[in-house]
Amino acid sequence: MKIKESKSGAVIMLDLNGRLDASNSGVLEKKLTDLLGAGEKYFILDFDRLDYISSAGLRVLLMAAKKANGAGGKVALSSLKEHVREVFDIAGFTAIFPICSTSEEAAGLF
Amino acid sequence: MALERMAGTLDEETRIELKNSLSELERLSLALEEFGDRRCLPLKTVMDVNLALDEIFTNIVSYGFPDSDDHLIKINLLIEGKELNITVEDDGMPFNPLEIPEPDLNVPLEERKTGGLGIYFVRKMVDELRYERRQGKNVLFLKKKII
Numbered sequence: 001m002k003i004k005e006s007k008s009g010a011v012i013m014l015d016l017n018g019r020l021d022a023s024n025s026g027v028l029e030k031k032l033t034d035l036l037g038a039g040e041k042y043f044i045l046d047f048d049r050l051d052y053i054s055s056a057g058l059r060v061l062l063m064a065a066k067k068a069n070g071a072g073g074k075v076a077l078s079s080l081k082e083h084v085r086e087v088f089d090i091a092g093f094t095a096i097f098p099i100c101s102t103s104e105e106a107a108g109l110f
Numbered sequence: 111m112a113l114e115r116m117a118g119t120l121d122e123e124t125r126i127e128l129k130n131s132l133s134e135l136e137r138l139s140l141a142l143e144e145f146g147d148r149r150c151l152p153l154k155t156v157m158d159v160n161l162a163l164d165e166i167f168t169n170i171v172s173y174g175f176p177d178s179d180d181h182l183i184k185i186n187l188l189i190e191g192k193e194l195n196i197t198v199e200d201d202g203m204p205f206n207p208l209e210i211p212e213p214d215l216n217v218p219l220e221e222r223k224t225g226g227l228g229i230y231f232v233r234k235m236v237d238e239l240r241y242e243r244r245q246g247k248n249v250l251f252l253k254k255k256i257i
Contacts, residue, residue, distance in 0.1 A: 019139065022168040023132040052139070052157075054164045055228040062224055069219060083157045090234050091227055092215030 017049040020057035041073025048079035078106040162235040165228035174202025196252040
């Protein structure tokens with residue numbers, strides 16, 4: 001999985017590319033923990049190029065959402081592929097994350 | 111010619127052997143993709159099976175071995191009619207995933223926990239799940255309808 005980071009105003013955009021599973025979820029966890037530690041609290045995670053996610057990936061997203069919300073911020077997700085979306089549905093995660101069809105739409109939430 | 115070859119391989123078992131390292135997840139997904147292509151399985155079936163096997167494998171590697179030795183996790187795939195029958199075998203500590211309680215999904219974000227989510231995915235992705243402890247090994251049977 002590759003992570004591309006950009007920033008627009010106060011919002012951090014992370015573009016995830018590839019597969020997010022237990023072999024690499026630690027990389028995303030460190031990235032998000034570092035950003036949260038540096039005071040960032042508004043995030044868009046763009047899943048347009050994310051092909052796969054397992055519970056290890058969801059664990060990291062939940063951690064980030066809890067910390068960002070606790071700091072008065074937000075984690076929004078965009079462009080979920082069908083199978084990724086289904087994993088979110090099964091886990092009941094669609095109810096706890098704002099999920100937008102495009103990253104532009106997600107940017108409108110902040 | 112091609113048809114003959116296909117007919118000859120239809121009832122063959124496919125075996126995937128993985129070392130007890132999370133870096134093997136990539137090899138697992140590539141092997142399943144190749145298996146799916148070769149047997150013309152629907153992408154959805156392959157993706158569901160990939161998620162189930164990923165979660166099982168990750169659990170075994172993360173919690174199954176108290177030592178730091180090398181172990182092999184053996185996965186067998188067999189297509190029987192419109193069913194895909196899978197076994198996962200490991201020589202780790204006894205672990206029956208069917209005993210893991212289902213997570214509570216209807217709680218607010220602050221109270222959500224991710225423990226048990228992986229095994230919950232396994233249950234959701236397959237049509238049957240059975241566990242046996244056999245000759246010092248964990249053997250998990252999964253059945254997935256091919257639709």
